[in-house]
Amino acid sequence: xxxxxxLYGCDNTPDRILSPPQNAKWVDVVxxxxxxxxxxxxxxxxxxxxxxxxxxxxxxxxxxxxxYNDFExxxxxxxxxxxxxxxxxxxxxxxxxxxxxxxxxxFKIADGNxxxxxxxxxxxxxxxxxxxxxxSDGYGTGRAKEMNGNLDLETVFFPMITHHIDNEVDLTLFxxxxxxxxxxxxxxxxKTRNINIEPIIRSNKVVVLNPPVIRPGNLTVxxxxxxxxxxxxxxxxxxxxxxxx
Numbered sequence: 712x713x714x715x716x717x718l719y720g721c722d723n724t725p726d727r728i729l730s731p732p733q734n735a736k737w738v739d740v741v742x743x744x745x746x747x748x749x750x751x752x753x754x755x756x757x758x759x760x761x762x763x764x765x766x767x768x769x770x771x772x773x774x775x776x777x778x779y780n781d782f783e784x785x786x787x788x789x790x791x792x793x794x795x796x797x798x799x800x801x802x803x804x805x806x807x808x809x810x811x812x813x814x815x816x817x818f819k820i821a822d823g824n825x826x827x828x829x830x831x832x833x834x835x836x837x838x839x840x841x842x843x844x845x846x847s848d849g850y851g852t853g854r855a856k857e858m859n860g861n862l863d864l865e866t867v868f869f870p871m872i873t874h875h876i877d878n879e880v881d882l883t884l885f886x887x888x889x890x891x892x893x894x895x896x897x898x899x900x901x902k903t904r905n906i907n908i909e910p911i912i913r914s915n916k917v918v919v920l921n922p923p924v925i926r927p928g929n930l931t932v933x934x935x936x937x938x939x940x941x942x943x944x945x946x947x948x949x950x951x952x953x954x955x956x
Contacts, residue, residue, distance in 0.1 A: 736800070736801045736802065738801060738904055739797075743794055745793070753783065753799075757803050761807050780803070830872065830881055832882045837852065850897075853895035857898075857901070867886065874920065884910075916935040920932055934948075934952065
């Protein structure tokens with residue numbers, strides 16, 4: 712079913728200007744950036760119940776849903792340290808009375824890292840939802856985990872090189888399968904004012920995935936210690952990686 716989406720702001724014109732009131736609640740996001748990585752601008756999504764989005768289906772029937780206001784917001788480096796910070800208002804105000812819906816924090820291995828050569832590099836993402844109907848689920852973060860209060864997130868990542876059957880090679884940071892509750896990187900937040908993210912990268916512990924020689928078949932995982940095993944899915948054994956010294 713196809714849709715056409717139109718955004719009507721107040722007075723029938725889009726108005727995405729934010730004007731947080733003096734008593735607005737804010738969220739402080741602090742990211743500790745590992746060496747040889749790059750922090751991308753934070754992606755922000757506000758929604759408005761006052762300025763509706765009119766959605767028409769293939770039968771030209773209109774459906775009103777909350778309006779959306781999305782943009783990027785850069786982090787600011789704290790002096791010459793590896794600490795990067797930004798803050799965002801939960802109540803965005805303005806004529807449309809924008810309310811913070813979701814933010815996405817992403818980082819990736821820097822282009823100057825020797826591992827990058829000849830590979831497509833994918834970012835690692837965290838998503839924080841403050842309401843329903845935020846970003847899609849296609850960012851490898853897993854489904855949202857309910858959380859109350861402030862967050863301190865520390866995850867160990869391993870560089871993962873994946874060879875595909877079409878000879879393409881990509882590079883990601885593997886922090887375990889986000890299908891597991893304790894490894895999710897998406898959160899539905901309540902009463903959260905501070906988010907601290909501190910990824911730890913074992914840059915010398917590279918794991919490699921290779922496709923089956925005869926298809927269909929299992930993938931072959933080669934671990935940093937030279938051992939290998941076949942897996943019926945796309946994830947190495949995270950606990951095994953964590954145990955390697």
